[in-house]
Amino acid sequence: MATVDVVRSGSAGHTETDNYLTHSKGLLSWLLTLDHKRIGVMYLIATSAAFLLGGFFALMVRTELWTTGRTIMNHDTYNQMFTLHGAVMVFLFIIPGIPAALGNFILPIMLGAKDVAFPRLNLASFYLWMMGATFFLAALSFTGLDTGWTFYTPYSTTDFGTGKDNAIISAVMGVFILGFSSIFTGLNFLVTIHTMRPPGMTWFRMPLFLWAIYSTAIIQVLATPVLAITLLLLLVEKTLGFGIFDPQLGGDPVLFQHFFWFYSHPAVYIMILPAMGVISELIGVNCRRHIFGYRFIAYSSVAIALLGFLVWGHHMFTSGQSKLASVVFSAITFSVAIPSAIKIFNWLSTMYKGSITFNAPFLYALSFMFLFTIGGLTGLFLATLSVDVHLHDTYFVVAHFHYVMVGGALTSFLGGLFHWWPKISGKMYSETPARISALLVFLGFNLTFLPQFVMGTRGMPRRYYNYLPEFEPFHQWSTIGAYVLGAGALLAFATVIHSIFRGKPAPMNPWGGASLEWTCSSPPPHNNFDKAPSVEDCYDYDKLVWDEKTGGYLMRK
Amino acid sequence: MLPILLASDSNTDPWLNWFWYQMPPQQLSPFAKGVDATYYFIYYVCVFFFVAIMAAMTYFCIRYRRKHPGEMVDKNAPTHSSFLEAAWSIIPSILVVPMFYWGFTDFMDMRSMPDGAYNIGVTGQKWNWTFSYGNGKGIVGGKLENVDWHDKKSIIRDLPAMHVPVNTDIVLTMNSKDVLHSFYIPVFRTKQDVVPGRYTKLWFRADRTGQYDIFCTEYCGDKHSEMLAQLVVDTQEDFDKFYNRVTNLVILFPDPVKRGEYLFNTRGCSQCHSLDGSPKANGGPSFLGAWGTEVSFEDGTSAKMDENYIRESVVNPQAKIRKGFGKIMSVGLLSKDEEFEGIIAFIRDLNEKAKK
Ligand SMILES: [Cu+2]
Ligand SMILES: [Cu+2]
Numbered sequence: 001m002a003t004v005d006v007v008r009s010g011s012a013g014h015t016e017t018d019n020y021l022t023h024s025k026g027l028l029s030w031l032l033t034l035d036h037k038r039i040g041v042m043y044l045i046a047t048s049a050a051f052l053l054g055g056f057f058a059l060m061v062r063t064e065l066w067t068t069g070r071t072i073m074n075h076d077t078y079n080q081m082f083t084l085h086g087a088v089m090v091f092l093f094i095i096p097g098i099p100a101a102l103g104n105f106i107l108p109i110m111l112g113a114k115d116v117a118f119p120r121l122n123l124a125s126f127y128l129w130m131m132g133a134t135f136f137l138a139a140l141s142f143t144g145l146d147t148g149w150t151f152y153t154p155y156s157t158t159d160f161g162t163g164k165d166n167a168i169i170s171a172v173m174g175v176f177i178l179g180f181s182s183i184f185t186g187l188n189f190l191v192t193i194h195t196m197r198p199p200g201m202t203w204f205r206m207p208l209f210l211w212a213i214y215s216t217a218i219i220q221v222l223a224t225p226v227l228a229i230t231l232l233l234l235l236v237e238k239t240l241g242f243g244i245f246d247p248q249l250g251g252d253p254v255l256f257q258h259f260f261w262f263y264s265h266p267a268v269y270i271m272i273l274p275a276m277g278v279i280s281e282l283i284g285v286n287c288r289r290h291i292f293g294y295r296f297i298a299y300s301s302v303a304i305a306l307l308g309f310l311v312w313g314h315h316m317f318t319s320g321q322s323k324l325a326s327v328v329f330s331a332i333t334f335s336v337a338i339p340s341a342i343k344i345f346n347w348l349s350t351m352y353k354g355s356i357t358f359n360a361p362f363l364y365a366l367s368f369m370f371l372f373t374i375g376g377l378t379g380l381f382l383a384t385l386s387v388d389v390h391l392h393d394t395y396f397v398v399a400h401f402h403y404v405m406v407g408g409a410l411t412s413f414l415g416g417l418f419h420w421w422p423k424i425s426g427k428m429y430s431e432t433p434a435r436i437s438a439l440l441v442f443l444g445f446n447l448t449f450l451p452q453f454v455m456g457t458r459g460m461p462r463r464y465y466n467y468l469p470e471f472e473p474f475h476q477w478s479t480i481g482a483y484v485l486g487a488g489a490l491l492a493f494a495t496v497i498h499s500i501f502r503g504k505p506a507p508m509n510p511w512g513g514a515s516l517e518w519t520c521s522s523p524p525p526h527n528n529f530d531k532a533p534s535v536e537d538c539y540d541y542d543k544l545v546w547d548e549k550t551g552g553y554l555m556r557k
Numbered sequence: 558m559l560p561i562l563l564a565s566d567s568n569t570d571p572w573l574n575w576f577w578y579q580m581p582p583q584q585l586s587p588f589a590k591g592v593d594a595t596y597y598f599i600y601y602v603c604v605f606f607f608v609a610i611m612a613a614m615t616y617f618c619i620r621y622r623r624k625h626p627g628e629m630v631d632k633n634a635p636t637h638s639s640f641l642e643a644a645w646s647i648i649p650s651i652l653v654v655p656m657f658y659w660g661f662t663d664f665m666d667m668r669s670m671p672d673g674a675y676n677i678g679v680t681g682q683k684w685n686w687t688f689s690y691g692n693g694k695g696i697v698g699g700k701l702e703n704v705d706w707h708d709k710k711s712i713i714r715d716l717p718a719m720h721v722p723v724n725t726d727i728v729l730t731m732n733s734k735d736v737l738h739s740f741y742i743p744v745f746r747t748k749q750d751v752v753p754g755r756y757t758k759l760w761f762r763a764d765r766t767g768q769y770d771i772f773c774t775e776y777c778g779d780k781h782s783e784m785l786a787q788l789v790v791d792t793q794e795d796f797d798k799f800y801n802r803v804t805n806l807v808i809l810f811p812d813p814v815k816r817g818e819y820l821f822n823t824r825g826c827s828q829c830h831s832l833d834g835s836p837k838a839n840g841g842p843s844f845l846g847a848w849g850t851e852v853s854f855e856d857g858t859s860a861k862m863d864e865n866y867i868r869e870s871v872v873n874p875q876a877k878i879r880k881g882f883g884k885i886m887s888v889g890l891l892s893k894d895e896e897f898e899g900i901i902a903f904i905r906d907l908n909e910k911a912k913k
Contacts, residue, residue: 069706075779148776154753155736155778247754253737254752288623290636318739319750320757323668327661334653338646345645348610351617353634358622366614373610377603380653384599384660386592389667390746393739393774459743461774464782468770469707512626539636546627 019426023526034119035526039126040105041424044417046130047101048493050092051410055486057085062448062482065475068467078465079146086149087140087171091178092133094409095267098274099220100129100185102416103213105424107189109517109524110207112198112533117191125184132181136174143167148463150264153245153256157234169238172231179224179263182270186220189213198516200535204295207515207538208284211298212277215305216270223266223309230259254319261312269308271405273301275412276343279368282415283347285513286362287354290539293346300339307336317388326385333383340376344369359511360434364415367442371407375400378453396456399449407445414441414492421496422510426523427503428551433495440488447481507552512544519555585744585769585790586761588663592746595659602652667747670760674726677719681731681738681751681773684780688719693823695803701783713768718787722796723766729759739775742788750775763790807895816895817903824890826900832907841886842879848908853880867904868897 020037030038060081064071073081108116116122139145145167147156156168193214197206206214233244243249245256284291291297313321313329347369356362378400382388391397414437422428451474456462460471467475509518515538520528536543544553584590678689687698699717706712721727731740733753740759741748749759773784791799802808810816821827829840836842842852852866853859855878860866869876874886891897 067707075782079779079781146778152737152776155776158736247752250754253754254750287621287630288628289630289634292635293637293642295637296642317664318748320752320755323665326664330660330664331657334657337653338650341649342642342646344610345641348613348617349638349641351614351621353631354617354621355623355628355630356618356621357626358618366618369614370611373607377607380599380603380656381596383653384595384656386588386660386663386667386746387596387599388660389664389748390592390596390743392748393741459741459770459772461741461772461782463776465780466706466782468712469709472707542629542632546625 018525019521019523020526021426021523032123034115034123036104036108036115036119036122037424037524037528039122040101040103042126043096043104043129044101044424046126046133047093047097050088050133051097051489052493054085054088054093055489057081057088059482059486061085062479064465065467066479068469068472068475075465076144076146079148079463080140080144082463083146083148084140087136089405090149090267090271091136091175094271094405095178095182096129096185097409097413098278098416099189099213099216099270100125100182102278102413102420103189103274104185106420106517107210107213108192108196109423109520109528110210110515110538111192111196111201112516112529112535113192113196114527114529116188117195118188121184121188125181125188128177128181128184132174132177132179135177136171139167139170139174143170145171147171150260151256152260153253154247157237157246158248169231169234172227172234176227176231179227182220183224186217186224189217190221193217198532198535204298205535205538206298208280208291208294208297208301209274209277211301212273212280215301216273218302219266219270219273219305219308223263223270226259226263230256230263233259254316254321257316257319258312261315265312265315266305266308268401268404269304271409273304275368275408276301278412278416278419279347279365280343281513281515282361282365282412282419283350284539285419285511285541286359286365287351287356288512288541289350289352289354290537290541291346292349292352293342294539296342297346300342303339304336307332307339311336314383314388317385318392330383330385330388334380337376337380337383344373344376357511358435359418359431360429360438361415361419361511363435363438364411364418364441367438367445368408368411368415370442371403371411371445375403375407378403391456393462394456395452395460395462398462399452399456402445402449402452406449410489411441414438414489417492417496419511420517421499422506423517423522423524425496425500425503426506427499428506428510429495429499429503433491433498437488437492437495440484440491442488444481444484444486444488448478448485449481451475451477451481504551507547507550509544509553509555510551512541512546512553514538514541514544518553584746585763585765585767586747587764588666588761589744589746591659591663591666595656595663598659599656602656667760670728670758671726674728674760675722676728676730677721679719679729679731679740679751680734681740681777681784682734683736683778684773684784686717686719686740686771686773686784686786688717688786690800691804695800695809697803699786701785712785713787716785716787718768718789719771720789720791720796720799721763722793723763723790725793726760726762731757731759736777737775738773738777738784741772741774742769743772744769744788748774763788766790766792766795806893806899810899813895813899813902814906816899817901817906820891820896820899821903826890829886836882839883839885841882844904845907846911848905854878855880862904864901867901871897871900 020035064073064078151168151171193210236242237244237246241249243251245251245253247253280291280297311329311333313325314333317326381391382400418434455471455474460467506522508521516533543556545556547554584593680687685700687696689696697717699715701715704711704715731751733751735753738751739748740751745761747761749757751757767790769788771786771788773781806816810819829837831837831843832845834843834845847862850862851859852862871891875884878884
C-alpha cells in the first residue's frame with residue numbers, strides 16, 4: 001500500500017480542527033446560522049423528534065388493538081391517536097425527513113459547493129417548518145381532531161356541536177405552512193443543482209441521490225400550491241357559506257378527496273423518491289461497484305415524479321367517481337409500477353460481481369430492498385380495479401403503504417443516517433448495536449405488517465376501534481411486532497447519540513465512497529471546499545485505496 | 558399464551574391456506590370468482606418476482622461478500638446493459654396488461670346495474686345502517702349495545718340484518734344522512750361509498766343461503782367500528798315470510814292512529830288533503846275537525862262523516878262527490894282492513910287533537 005501515491009487530507013486543505021461544528025460557538029450561532037450543515041442538523045433533530053412522537057402514537061394505537069373491545073382507551077381517544085400518528089408521521093417526519101435533514105446536509109457537499117443557492121431562504125424554511133409543526137400539533141391536540149390524516153369532508157367540516165368545527169381549517173393551515181417550508185426547500189435545491197454544479201459535473205455525472213432530490217423538488221414546488229387552493233375553498237365555504245364540499249350547502253364532499261389526493265399522492269413520491277436516492281448511494285458504495293444502469297435510474301426518478309401527478313384518482317375507486325375516470329387512473333397507475341421495478345433490478349445488478357460489506361447502512365439497504373419490493377408488488381393488487389374494490393380501506397391498504405412508507409422511507413432514513421453520520425458528526429458509531437437495530441427494525445416491521453395483509457384480504461376494515469373476534473390473533477402479532485420495531489428504532493437513535501460522546505474520530509472516507517462529500521474532512525469545514533473541486537465519475541471506486549492506519553479510504557493522486 | 562400466527566378459520570385447500578394473502582373462504586357473487594382469479598394471478602406473479610429477487614440478492618450477498626477492506630472488484634463487470642434494461646422494462650409492462658384488463662372488465666360488471674333487479678334502499682347514519690323494503694313499506698334497523706366483543710354471537714344478535722332472496726339480482730340504492738360511509742360485503746368482494754346528497758348503487762347476486770358480515774369501511778367518527786350489519790341470504794319462501802313480517806302494518810304500527818298517520822303520509826293522501834282545516838287547491842277537503850260532521854254533496858244529499866262514509870269514500874270515491882270538489886280522487890288507494898282501521902282512527906283522532 002505504501003507505494004501508492006495518495007491524497008492524505010481533505011481537498012479543502014484546511015486545518016483538521018476547524019470544522020463546521022467548532023467554527024463558531026453559542027446557541028445563537030446555531031439558531032441564526034446560514035450554514036446548510038447546521039440547518040441540516042437542526043432539521044435532523046426536529047424530524048427525529050417528530051418520528052419519536054409519531055412512533056409513540058403508533059404504539060398507543062397498537063396497544064389499544066391488543067384486544068377487541070376496550071384495552072386502554074376509549075373510542076374517541078383511539079381515533080385521535082391514529083389521527084395524530086398518521087398526521088405527525090406523514091407531514092412532520094416522512095415528507096421532510098430525508099430531503100430537509102439529510103438532503104440539506106449532503107446536497108451542497110455532494111455538489112462540491114459551499115452552500116445552497118439561497119442560504120437565507122434555507123433558514124427561513126426551517127423556521128417556517130417549526131412554526132408549521134407547532135401550529136399543526138396545537139391544532140390537532142386542542143381541537144381533538146379525529147378525522148384521520150386524510151381530513152375527509154363532510155366529517156371534518158361538520159361536527160354536530162362538539163366544538164371541532166374549525167379544526168379542519170387550522171389543520172389544513174398547519175399543513176399549508178409546512179408545505180410552504182417544503183416549497184422553499186424544493187426551490188432552493190432546484191436552483192442549487194441547476195447553477196452550482198462544479199466544473200466537470202454534467203447532469204449525468206451527478207450522484208443519483210441528487211437526481212432523486214431534484215425530482216422531489218419538482219413535486220414539492222408544483223404540488224404544494226394545491227393545498228393553498230384547498231384551504232382557500234374551505235375558508236370560503238366556512239365564512240361565505242358557498243357550497244363547495246358540504247352537501248348541506250349543495251357542495252360535493254367527493255370533490256375534497258380530489259383536492260386532497262391531488263396533493264397527497266405526489267406527496268407519496270416526495271416521501272419515496274429521496275429514499276430511493278439514498279439507497280442508490282448505499283448500494284453503490286457498499287458493493288464498491290459502479291451503479292448499474294445509471295441513466296435508467298436517473299430517468300426513472302423523473303418519470304415517477306411526473307407520472308405521480310396523474311394517478312391521484314386511484315384512491316377513489318369506490319368513492320362514486322365516474323367509471324371512466326377510475327379506468328384511466330388504474331391504467332396510469334400501472335405505468336408508475338414500471339420505473340420502480342427498473343430501480344429494483346438495477347440495484348440488484350449492482351450487487352453482481354461487487355465486493356459487498358455488511359455494515360449497518362447496507363443492512364438497512366437490504367432491508368429496504370426486501371420491504372420495498374413487497375410494498376411495490378402489493379401495489380399491483382390495489383391498482384387493479386376489481387381487486388381494489390375488495391381491498392380498499394381494509395388493513396391490506398394499511399400494510400401496503402406502511403411497506404412503502406416505513407419500509408421505504410424509514411429504513412433509508414436510518415440507513416442514510418448511519419452512512420453519513422461519520423461525516424455529520426465526525427464520529428464513528430459502533431457497528432454491532434447499529435446492526436442489531438437494523439435487524440430489529442426488519443423483524444419487527446414484518447411482524448407488524450405481514451399479518452395486516454392477511455387481515456385485509458379477509459375483510460378487516462381500517463380505522464376500527466373494535467373488531468370481530470376472529471381477527472384478534474393477527475392484531476396481537478401485529479402489536480408485538482410494533483414494539484420490536486419501536487425497540488429497534490430507539491436502539492438506532494441511542495447508537496447514534498452514544499457515538500457523539502464515545503465514538504472514535506471518523507476518517508475522511510470510512511466506507512470508500514467516491515462522491516465529493518467523502519473528499520472533505522469529517523466533519524466538513526465551514527466552507528466545505530475552498531475552491532470548487534473537479535469531478536470525475538462519482539461511482540468509480542477504483543480510485544480509492546484502503547488505509548489501515550486511519551481505518552478509511554484514501555484517494556489515489 | 559401467544560396467538561397462533563397462521564390461525565385460520567377456513568377449511569379450504571391447505572396449500573392455499575398456507576399462503577398468507579388468502580381471500581375470505583366464501584365467494585358468493587358472480588364477480589367474486591372473477592376477482593379471486595385476478596387476485597391469485599397477481600399473487601403468483603408477485604410471489605415469483607419476490608422469490609426471484611430475494612434469491613438473487615441472497616446469492617450475491619454470499620458470493621460477493623467482501624473479504625478484505627482493500628478488495629477491488631472486477632473492472633470489466635458491466636455497468637449497464639441495454640438488453641437487460643429493455644427486458645425488465647418490457648416484461649413487467651406486459652405482465653400488468655392482463656391485470657389491468659381483468660380488473661377493468663370485472664369492475665365494469667360490478668358497476669353496471671342489471672335490469673329488473675330487486676331493489677333495497679340502504680341508509681347510512683352515524684352509526685348504523687337501515688334497510689328499506691318495498692319503497693319504504695318495511696324498514697329494518699338495529700343498534701349494537703353492550704356487546705361482548707369476544708363473543709361473535711352476541712355481536713350478530715343485535716345487528717340489523719339485511720335479508721335478500723337467493724339467486725336474485727339485488728340492487729342497493731344507498732344514501733347517507735350525515736357523513737361519508739362505505740358499504741362493504743367481503744363475501745361479494747364489493748363495496749361502495751355512501752355519500753350524503755347523492756345516491757350510489759351497488760349490486761350483487763347471492764348464489765348460496767347463509768349469514769355473512771357487512772362493514773362500514775369509510776371512517777365516520779367515534780363508533781365507525783360498530784357500524785356493522787349482517788347479510789342474510791334466504792330462500793325465496795323465507796324471504797317472502799321476512800318481507801311480509803317487515804311490511805306488516807299491524808306489527809310495525811300496533812297503534813291504529815300511528816298506522817293511519819303513516820298511511821296518510823306514505824300513500825299520497827297528504828298531497829290532496831290538508832290537516833289545517835283549509836282545503837288544498839285542486840285537492841280535497843281538509844280532515845281537521847271533519848269527524849262526525851254532516852257533509853253535503855253535489856247532488857244535494859248529505860251524510861255524516863263516520864266509519865262507513867270514510868270507507869266508502871276511499872273504496873269508491875266517485876259514489877258521493879262533496880260540494881265544490883272535483884272527481885279526482887283515484888280508486889284503490891287503500892284495501893286492507895287494518896289500513897281502514899288506521900286511517901279512520903287517524904281522522905277521528907284529529908278531532909281530539911283539535912280540542913286540545
Ligand atoms: Cu396514491
Ligand atoms: Cu364508518
